[in-house]
Amino acid sequence: MSESSNSETAKITLGENTYEFPVLTGTEGEKAIDIGKLRSQTGHIVYDEGFANTASCKSEITFIDGDKGRLSYRGIPIEVMAENSTFIETAYLIIYGQLPTRKEMSQFSQKVLRNASLHEAMMHFFDGGFPFTAHPMAILSSLLNSVGCYYPEMVTNQREQDLEHFDDAAALLLSKVRTIAAMAYRMKNGLPLIYPKRDLGYSQNFLHMMFTEPYHEYYPHDDVTKALDLILLLHADHEQNCSTSTVRMVASSGANLFASVSAGVCALWGPLHGGANQRVIQMLMEIHKSGDDGTAYIEAAKQGKTRLMGFGHRVYKTYDPRAKILHGAAEKVLSVVKVKDPLLDIAQRLEEKARSDPYFIERNLYPNVDFYSGIILKAIGMPLDMFTVMFAIGRMPGWIAHWREVASNPKGRIIRPRQVYVGFRTRNYIKMRYRDGETSSDYEQDEHKSFGGGSSENAAAKA
Numbered sequence: 001m002s003e004s005s006n007s008e009t010a011k012i013t014l015g016e017n018t019y020e021f022p023v024l025t026g027t028e029g030e031k032a033i034d035i036g037k038l039r040s041q042t043g044h045i046v047y048d049e050g051f052a053n054t055a056s057c058k059s060e061i062t063f064i065d066g067d068k069g070r071l072s073y074r075g076i077p078i079e080v081m082a083e084n085s086t087f088i089e090t091a092y093l094i095i096y097g098q099l100p101t102r103k104e105m106s107q108f109s110q111k112v113l114r115n116a117s118l119h120e121a122m123m124h125f126f127d128g129g130f131p132f133t134a135h136p137m138a139i140l141s142s143l144l145n146s147v148g149c150y151y152p153e154m155v156t157n158q159r160e161q162d163l164e165h166f167d168d169a170a171a172l173l174l175s176k177v178r179t180i181a182a183m184a185y186r187m188k189n190g191l192p193l194i195y196p197k198r199d200l201g202y203s204q205n206f207l208h209m210m211f212t213e214p215y216h217e218y219y220p221h222d223d224v225t226k227a228l229d230l231i232l233l234l235h236a237d238h239e240q241n242c243s244t245s246t247v248r249m250v251a252s253s254g255a256n257l258f259a260s261v262s263a264g265v266c267a268l269w270g271p272l273h274g275g276a277n278q279r280v281i282q283m284l285m286e287i288h289k290s291g292d293d294g295t296a297y298i299e300a301a302k303q304g305k306t307r308l309m310g311f312g313h314r315v316y317k318t319y320d321p322r323a324k325i326l327h328g329a330a331e332k333v334l335s336v337v338k339v340k341d342p343l344l345d346i347a348q349r350l351e352e353k354a355r356s357d358p359y360f361i362e363r364n365l366y367p368n369v370d371f372y373s374g375i376i377l378k379a380i381g382m383p384l385d386m387f388t389v390m391f392a393i394g395r396m397p398g399w400i401a402h403w404r405e406v407a408s409n410p411k412g413r414i415i416r417p418r419q420v421y422v423g424f425r426t427r428n429y430i431k432m433r434y435r436d437g438e439t440s441s442d443y444e445q446d447e448h449k450s451f452g453g454g455s456s457e458n459a460a461a462k463a
């Protein structure tokens, strides 16, 4: 599968000259002007703050139609995957490009299972290697990179060799990200470490490692396991988001898979990206505590004093299809665990208010995936600081697939954007004694000595 280039071209006029550039059309019909030769032909570069209009690559993994609220993994709509699939099957689809046969599925699941435990030497990290105050995202990022040290054959930073071990590395990371996450939680809470079990499925094993005690086996309700699995599935990939772009950027330098996904975790942590799920619940708790019905918070968001967390998206200009699925799932989970969470009512009220408010309507701000996921995570007993970790576990298949797409592209280039420099023009180096307040006439004299009178450019430089 690839894009097609048709006879359509785009013309750019600069002064007296007009230049023509090819237009690429993706398989879903989206068009892109190929400006690969722009600088060599015109001397200009393009400026696109935040890459809002820039396709950084061609990719076959995930498609989003932000205007229609469509999302598909390898061509299969997210609603169909949510209805029929599991996280592990979805991971296979995203990583390998097609749904697995029964045999492939069984081999893949076995491989993931076999890799669930950590090298015993890594356990020392959980025994005083981090302070109890460490955020689990910091632990996760460090340890994902560290895991690679135990498999030197997979982290050579030589593409052919790293690709040769790709299947093992992918299964290993999918499995160990879950174990590291659970261990980080237990270490932080002073709980004994619980090892994974061979007879449990992916999400059930995670819940077991999180919540089982030596004196009490934890058996989650099937609907709780399914809800967690659904959350992971819905987060599995989302094309060129901030963390995936980070993974691709790191991969583009030739760095191995472990280093690349570890960087992805760091990018995900921020509150404008994966960190938003934690902030949504904090926002809802704040509103609840203050007794506000949401009106004051929405007014503050409109005045730019805060943001309505879990709202808005760079690509979706309508309802995020993942949020729609999670809204329904949140109601179901709360009824299963028999919890009446006032935060769900507040979230629904906030959504109602925001969706009838011209500020949010004009800016196409709708609930995104983070708006309802936190309510489910909270209902199943997940602590707040683990919310973004859950996003990271879910996003792992996407990061892995994107790393592979970059690493296996023989024409791939290092990702290295340009910039429009707006800093000082050439300035003089002022010696410390002048910076420390000696007379300006001394400085003038010294400047003449060093630079033969200084330059007019320097005089015009920004102060």
Ligand code: CMC
Binding pocket: 050, 238, 241, 271, 272, 273, 274, 276, 301, 302, 306, 307, 308, 309, 310, 311, 312, 313, 314, 315, 363, 365, 368, 369, 370
């Ligand atoms: N609350 C209030 N105003 C908002 C919000 C919000 N959540 N999001 C955007 N706006 C306003 C923004 O102030 C701007 O207004 P104006 O045109 O008057 O300056 C306009 O809408 C466009 O916003 P932007 O920041 O230029 O949009 P962006 O595409 O750069 O940012 C976003 C996208 C997701 C970072 C942003 O909508 C946001 O901060 N949302 C809250 C955080 C959040 O929920 N993040 C999770 C994103 S989905 C999961 C993921 O993929 O990470």
